[in-house]
Amino acid sequence: MTPTPHLFPPPGPPSRRTVLRWGALGGTGVALGPLSACAGPTGAPGPGTLTLGLNRSLVSLDNKLNQFDAAVTVQRAVRQALTWIGPDLQPQLVLADRFEMTAPTAWSVRLREGVRYSDGSPVTVEDVDTALRMYGEVNGSFLLGLFPEMPTVEATGERTFLLRTERPVPVLDRLMANIHITPAKANRPEELQSGLGSGPYRVVSANGGAGEYTLARNTEYWGKQPPVDKVRVRFVPEESSRVIALRSGELDVVDTLTPDSAEQLAGLPGVAVQETPGVRICQLFYNFRKPKGHPLADARVRHALTYAIDGESLIRDVLIDSAEAAEGVVPLALQGAVRTGTYAYDPRRAKALLKSLDAEDLRITIMWESGEFAGDTSVMEAVIDMLKDVGVRASLRQFEPGGDILKWRQGRGGDWDVIGNGFPGTTGQALTSLQGMYGGTAEKERTRDTYMGYVIPRIERQLSDAATETDAAERDKKLAALQHAVWDTWPSLWAFAPKTLLARRDRVQGLALQPVNSYDLTAVRLEG
Amino acid sequence: MPTYLARRIGQSLLTVFLTLTTVFLLVRLAPGDPASAYAAPSATSADLARIREQFGLDEPLFVQYGYFVRDLFTGDLGTSYSFHSPALDVVLDRMPYTITLAVSAIAVTTLVAVPLGVWMARRADTRRELGANVLTIAGQSMPDFWTGVMLLTVFAVLVPVLPASGFTSWSGLVLPTVTVAVLQLALISRLVRREMSTALASSYVTVARSRGVSESALTWRYALANSSVPLVTALGTRFAALLNGVVVVEVVFGWPGVGSLVVRALETRDYPLIQATVLVTATLAILVQLLVDLAYPLLDPRVRLGKAA
Numbered sequence: 001m002t003p004t005p006h007l008f009p010p011p012g013p014p015s016r017r018t019v020l021r022w023g024a025l026g027g028t029g030v031a032l033g034p035l036s037a038c039a040g041p042t043g044a045p046g047p048g049t050l051t052l053g054l055n056r057s058l059v060s061l062d063n064k065l066n067q068f069d070a071a072v073t074v075q076r077a078v079r080q081a082l083t084w085i086g087p088d089l090q091p092q093l094v095l096a097d098r099f100e101m102t103a104p105t106a107w108s109v110r111l112r113e114g115v116r117y118s119d120g121s122p123v124t125v126e127d128v129d130t131a132l133r134m135y136g137e138v139n140g141s142f143l144l145g146l147f148p149e150m151p152t153v154e155a156t157g158e159r160t161f162l163l164r165t166e167r168p169v170p171v172l173d174r175l176m177a178n179i180h181i182t183p184a185k186a187n188r189p190e191e192l193q194s195g196l197g198s199g200p201y202r203v204v205s206a207n208g209g210a211g212e213y214t215l216a217r218n219t220e221y222w223g224k225q226p227p228v229d230k231v232r233v234r235f236v237p238e239e240s241s242r243v244i245a246l247r248s249g250e251l252d253v254v255d256t257l258t259p260d261s262a263e264q265l266a267g268l269p270g271v272a273v274q275e276t277p278g279v280r281i282c283q284l285f286y287n288f289r290k291p292k293g294h295p296l297a298d299a300r301v302r303h304a305l306t307y308a309i310d311g312e313s314l315i316r317d318v319l320i321d322s323a324e325a326a327e328g329v330v331p332l333a334l335q336g337a338v339r340t341g342t343y344a345y346d347p348r349r350a351k352a353l354l355k356s357l358d359a360e361d362l363r364i365t366i367m368w369e370s371g372e373f374a375g376d377t378s379v380m381e382a383v384i385d386m387l388k389d390v391g392v393r394a395s396l397r398q399f400e401p402g403g404d405i406l407k408w409r410q411g412r413g414g415d416w417d418v419i420g421n422g423f424p425g426t427t428g429q430a431l432t433s434l435q436g437m438y439g440g441t442a443e444k445e446r447t448r449d450t451y452m453g454y455v456i457p458r459i460e461r462q463l464s465d466a467a468t469e470t471d472a473a474e475r476d477k478k479l480a481a482l483q484h485a486v487w488d489t490w491p492s493l494w495a496f497a498p499k500t501l502l503a504r505r506d507r508v509q510g511l512a513l514q515p516v517n518s519y520d521l522t523a524v525r526l527e528g
Numbered sequence: 529m530p531t532y533l534a535r536r537i538g539q540s541l542l543t544v545f546l547t548l549t550t551v552f553l554l555v556r557l558a559p560g561d562p563a564s565a566y567a568a569p570s571a572t573s574a575d576l577a578r579i580r581e582q583f584g585l586d587e588p589l590f591v592q593y594g595y596f597v598r599d600l601f602t603g604d605l606g607t608s609y610s611f612h613s614p615a616l617d618v619v620l621d622r623m624p625y626t627i628t629l630a631v632s633a634i635a636v637t638t639l640v641a642v643p644l645g646v647w648m649a650r651r652a653d654t655r656r657e658l659g660a661n662v663l664t665i666a667g668q669s670m671p672d673f674w675t676g677v678m679l680l681t682v683f684a685v686l687v688p689v690l691p692a693s694g695f696t697s698w699s700g701l702v703l704p705t706v707t708v709a710v711l712q713l714a715l716i717s718r719l720v721r722r723e724m725s726t727a728l729a730s731s732y733v734t735v736a737r738s739r740g741v742s743e744s745a746l747t748w749r750y751a752l753a754n755s756s757v758p759l760v761t762a763l764g765t766r767f768a769a770l771l772n773g774v775v776v777v778e779v780v781f782g783w784p785g786v787g788s789l790v791v792r793a794l795e796t797r798d799y800p801l802i803q804a805t806v807l808v809t810a811t812l813a814i815l816v817q818l819l820v821d822l823a824y825p826l827l828d829p830r831v832r833l834g835k836a837a
Binding site for chain 2 (some may be wrong): 053057065139140141143145191193209210212233234236237241245247248249250251400401403405406410436448489
């Protein structure tokens with residue numbers, strides 16, 4: 001009898017061939033799946049969506065630790081402070097409708113009526129008190145260094161309170177622009193991962209790991225609704241990719257551009273480049289820890305060396321006009337900054353002065369961290385040649401980012417003579433930059449906590465005096481005198497202030513770029 | 529087989545552990561200071577001391593290692609200094625992007641390189657083969673950064689049909705995939721060509737041909753099947769390498785994978801994040817190698833796992 005053939009093979013372990021076939025089929029599916037999606041959208045934002053491309057990853061919408069310029073633009077759209085620094089670098093009221101100095105160490109503040117968070121809960125005095133304490137307890141905070149001391153809150157009513165300090169802090173209204181208020185119950189002394197705030201936008205989706213966020217209008221917003229419905233924040237680290245994404249229309253705004261990219265984008269149809277004088281000063285700062293008798297310990301030698309540097313050529317040819325030569329010890333864009341002098345190029349004079357000071361055979365080491373400013377290596381190489389022309393032999397030492405800068409600044413990494421270093425002007429105030437660089441004391445120097453060892457007691461006294469001056473006009477006068485005095489100590493071989501550069505699509509209107517490399521998102525609108 | 533598997537898993541665990549130990553030591557011996565990288569430029573020595581204490585970096589190295597090993601066994605790889613979140617979570621958030629790109633790139637590579645290699649073997653030493661060789665080697669010789677930027681310029685700016693960056697839609701996968709695949713094509717296609725040429729010249733193929741087996745069957749069922757072991761080994765190795773992240777491609781395309789993450793972790797001396805990344809990528813790479821080994825008996829019945837040859 002002939003056996004009936006099985007219509008289906010009996011069940012059993014799959015054969016080698018079956019496994020291979022299914023494997024191949026699966027592999028093909030995996031490959032074709034994504035490819036079949038080629039016909040999908042190109043990633044261009046919709047008509048009501050503004051897409052920002054940041055060059056650094058925004059890991060949180062809290063600014064306790066994550067304080068870089070463009071991040072603040074986004075963070076402030078979600079969380080607000082009592083004040084903010086407006087386009088003219090003057091403080092403007094936000095959550096407070098009154099912020100007045102009533103005594104040298106006391107400020108009277110009143111919360112605006114009806115201010116509330118995106119969940120509808122009101123902003124309270126307790127929230128302000130908690131926020132100040134939480135910011136004060138964070139290790140390594142960028143903001144703590146700006147505050148001579150953290151103020152304490154003394155409630156005087158449901159919406160009113162006093163901000164008290166031990167010593168006068170006349171710029172407290174400006175400093176408080178950095179303290180973002182969040183509900184007291186949710187606040188902790190760390191970077192918050194949730195994005196509950198009182199700002200014009202609320203967080204719809206957040207992926208801190210990838211640095212991507214979607215914000216939508218906060219319907220509970222106490223103020224005027226912003227013109228743009230939705231804001232997407234994306235992290236695109238590579239500059240050329242950000243430029244391409246802007247050109248393709250995928251990104252609407254890219255900030256913190258290098259001069260090369262700005263040059264590429266300028267004049268392209270559909271794209272506009274905006275620039276404003278910057279508040280960061282980049283300096284070839286002298287090492288002030290040199291022992292007595294060392295040529296660089298003599299201000300006259302430091303001054304003589306400055307004549308060797310052709311700043312005009314560096315700005316024009318190396319930095320492609322993306323910076324302004326310093327005409328003071330802090331950028332002139334800062335509130336309270338004054339013009340104190342210019343760096344003159346006169347190699348003959350440099351040679352003669354060095355000879356007269358018995359420093360003609362000087363050898364110096366210049367060091368800097370890679371990427372400290374745009375075109376850093378080219379600038380340094382040009383400086384070496386310029387110094388060579390006046391008989392000074394200089395050597396370059398470059399180190400990679402990763403935490404070594406502080407070691408070198410503190411003089412713990414070894415000896416050096418000049419360091420290429422940038423100092424930010426986060427608050428927009430000359431005072432805070434001056435305090436950061438020139439407020440060194442002998443006590444601070446014991447722990448190497450001065451800026452490159454700059455300790456000149458008379459300068460520090462002048463600075464302390466100006467910092468506690470409560471009369472604004474008098475303070476500005478004292479600050480001006482102080483800046484002249486610092487200039488005369490010749491702290492830098494050369495210095496410049498990079499311009500703040502941003503590029504946007506033409507459809508983005510109303511964007512007012514501030515010198516602090518930030519802008520008000522609520523003023524931005526989309527056209528077309 | 530179970531003994532073999534157990535032994536391989538044991539070896540794999542030991543490899544991962546030793547890799548982690550090496551990375552733990554190396555990152556701490558390298559220049560740089562996590563506390564300084566984390567702190568504000570204005571941070572004082574006291575601030576840095578507090579940060580070191582917060583991160584446990586003030587302890588002697590062997591104590592730090594002890595804590596590290598203890599926490600490793602509980603699955604706690606510490607909190608990322610820069611993301612302020614559990615380091616393992618940060619890496620696992622990024623891993624799907626890396627796996628997607630790696631799978632896609634290896635699949636496209638296979639689909640293009642295998643037929644191309646076969647085609648080249650069938651036309652060995654002809655002008656056409658030479659032309660294909662030149663093209664694939666040119667693709668491999670171009671820096672991935674340049675290839676990526678060129679593809680972006682063409683397909684995102686000049687003919688804007690694909691997104692320029694990120695993974696906001698599936699079409700965002702195309703350009704990174706092509707960029708990675710272009711680099712692999714020459715390697716895999718030339719390997720297939722070599723193996724196929726050897727196989728097609730073998731006596732068993734001659735015998736099969738004399739028996740009237742069609743050329744198509746000779747190529748695909750006889751020669752290719754016998755070339756599959758080195759092919760799968762090469763693909764597995766490339767796939768494992770891609771799982772470690774394709775740093776340049778990720779940076780160019782704003783691809784949120786682990787490659788760009790590890791660059792950031794190294795720049796900021798984020799030790800927990802570096803260690804978590806190494807743990808995840810090393811585990812995946814070893815797993816892929818294990819799967820490749822397990823596939824050998826399926827591809828070649830003569831192979832018996834766990835037995836000496």
